[in-house]
Amino acid sequence: MKSTVTCLVEVMMSENFKKIGEFDSSDPADPFGDQATLRKLADVGSDLSQETSFLHTISFAEESSMVAAGRAIRENLGYGVQGFVPEGSPQRYILRVRIERIPTRDNVLRMRRIMTVTAERFAGEYDGWEAAVRRTKAAGPA
DSSP: OOOEEEEEEEOTTOSOEEEEEEEEOOOTTSTTSHHHHHHHHHHTTOOTTSOEEEEEEEEESSHHHHHHHHHHHHHHHOOEEEEEOOTTOTTOEEEEEEEEEOOOHHHHHHHHHHHHHHHHHTTEEEEEEEEEOOOOOOOOOO
16 A cells, blocks of 8 residues: 655744655665655755754644643653644544654654654553754854
């Protein structure tokens, strides 16, 4: 079955995410599109050697599950969390988790594993991640 990954990034200094592309994620070596997304971040000018903000999304059928997962993530891992019910989707509760990391393959895999295990533990579903574009810092005057 062919699926499509939508690549979203945060514009520097903005809380608004915008779509920067879509691509086929049927590659068995990259089933979630993580590597393709990292390449797309680099293509739009993100410096992948700098720490950036990742937003992970976990959805839940029950508000109590979302609250418990958010509490566990905040208390045990120290990550920022925000829960909400998206407009037009009263049957799902969404937890957004903000993590600051250098966007490497290993870090993305590690974060994906943590979020997937947490989602499963609290009867949720891990829906993926978004990341901020961090441009190379300009050198100061000589």
